[in-house]
Amino acid sequence: MATFIEEIKAKQFEDENLNELRNHTMIGKAQKATFDAEGVLSFKGRICVPQVDDLIQILFTESHGSRYSIHPGVTKMYRILKQIYWWTGMKKDIAEFVAKFQNCQQVKYEHQRPAGLLKRMPIPEWKWE
Numbered sequence: 001m002a003t004f005i006e007e008i009k010a011k012q013f014e015d016e017n018l019n020e021l022r023n024h025t026m027i028g029k030a031q032k033a034t035f036d037a038e039g040v041l042s043f044k045g046r047i048c049v050p051q052v053d054d055l056i057q058i059l060f061t062e063s064h065g066s067r068y069s070i071h072p073g074v075t076k077m078y079r080i081l082k083q084i085y086w087w088t089g090m091k092k093d094i095a096e097f098v099a100k101f102q103n104c105q106q107v108k109y110e111h112q113r114p115a116g117l118l119k120r121m122p123i124p125e126w127k128w129e
Contacts (some may be wrong), residue, residue, distance in 0.1 A: 004058075008049055009040045015050035017088060046086040056087065061095045074098045 012018050022041055033043045041048045049055055064077060072080065074095045092101065099104035 005040060005047065006039075008047060008055060009087050011050045011052050011055060012041050012048060014052045018048050021048065043086045046082065046084060049085050049087045051087055056093060057097075059085065060094070064101065067091065071101070081085065 012022070018041060021030055021033050025033040025035065025041070033041065033048075034045075036042055045068065059081070063081060064071060074091075077098060078091050078094050081094065087093075097121070
């Protein structure tokens with residue numbers, strides 16, 4: 001995880017929106033944005049992820065497809081990621097990623113066929129029949 005944070009820190013300078021937030025933070029206009037000890041820009045205590053290259057897609061594949069997360073839905077994935085990371089349009093990006101993920105779409109209840117019509121079970125006349 002430390003290498004991913006270092007990669008985020010290095011690419012924060014390439015994102016124009018984060019550069020603007022960084023400048024506002026340095027002059028004291030952005031109250032909710034801060035720098036941590038390593039110089040990583042944070043917003044409301046969460047690491048600002050730049051929208052350059054494929055950093056967000058790498059983050060999605062790691063958090064959604066890992067063995068420990070078991071393919072969370074949009075809401076759960078958003079709750080997990082928003083504890084640590086932040087970027088503009090975060091919830092929309094997560095919803096689009098989960099909607100495109102093939103395994104999740106096949107397993108969801110609304111995409112499965114019904115098993116068939118319900119049938120009544122015969123009522124036994126005696127308890128051991």
